[in-house]
Amino acid sequence: MKTKIFLKDKSYNIEISEIKENLLKVRVENEDYFFSKDEFDRLVLIERKDYPSLESIRKSEVVPNLPQEKEIKTPIAGIVSKIHVKDGETIRIGQPVITLVAMKMENEIISESYGRVKEIEVKEKQFVNSGEKLIILE
Numbered sequence: 828m829k830t831k832i833f834l835k836d837k838s839y840n841i842e843i844s845e846i847k848e849n850l851l852k853v854r855v856e857n858e859d860y861f862f863s864k865d866e867f868d869r870l871v872l873i874e875r876k877d878y879p880s881l882e883s884i885r886k887s888e889v890v891p892n893l894p895q896e897k898e899i900k901t902p903i904a905g906i907v908s909k910i911h912v913k914d915g916e917t918i919r920i921g922q923p924v925i926t927l928v929a930m931k932m933e934n935e936i937i938s939e940s941y942g943r944v945k946e947i948e949v950k951e952k953q954f955v956n957s958g959e960k961l962i963i964l965e
Contacts, residue, residue, distance in 0.1 A: 847921035849937050863921065863939050866902035873920065873939065897940050899962040905929030907953050912962070916944045925949070925961055936961060 829842045842854040851862045851870070862870040909926040912918055923935040942964030949961050 850921035861920070863937075866934075871939075897942055897964040898960050899924055899936065899938060899964065901925075901927060901936060901955050901957060901959050901961055903927065903929050903934065904957045905934065905955060907949050907951050907955060907961075908933060910947060910949070910951055912944050912947070914944050914947060918942060918944060918964070927955070938964075940964065 828844070829840070832839050832841055839855055841856075844852050844854075849864050853860045853862060861873040863873055865871050905927040906929075907925055908928045910924070911922075911926070912924050918924060918938045919941050920938060922938050924938050925936040927934045927936055944962055945965040946963040947961070948963065949955055949959075955961065
């Protein structure tokens with residue numbers, strides 16, 4: 828969707844496109860910004876250093892050298908019903924990694940960064956608290 832917005836007496840041409848279910852690309856004056864939804868359906872800007880190219884999001888399994896480990900944590904308490912990834916697997920931004928059941932509803936936990944699964948900290952049918960580590964990426 829292309830549109831023009833006005834901010835502080837200046838106009839900007841923007842284009843919004845959905846790359847994956849939970850990942851939006853917003854192009855503002857030929858500069859790209861990526862947003863992901865948090866657990867409250869709010870849009871969160873993904874840090875520029877974590878921006879992958881569009882091709883790597885859509886096709887590639889190549890992982891750049893990451894400076895440190897990253898953790899995927901659960902935003903809510905619940906029971907792990909399904910683990911969608913395996914140790915050593917490459918994951919991308921927006922990819923579902925775990926399905927969590929909370930209040931009789933299934934919630935997909937998605938990756939907000941790319942990397943390789945170093946360790947899965949939970950098992951299926953395990954109860955997890957809000958903020959608990961689920962997966963460590965390298």
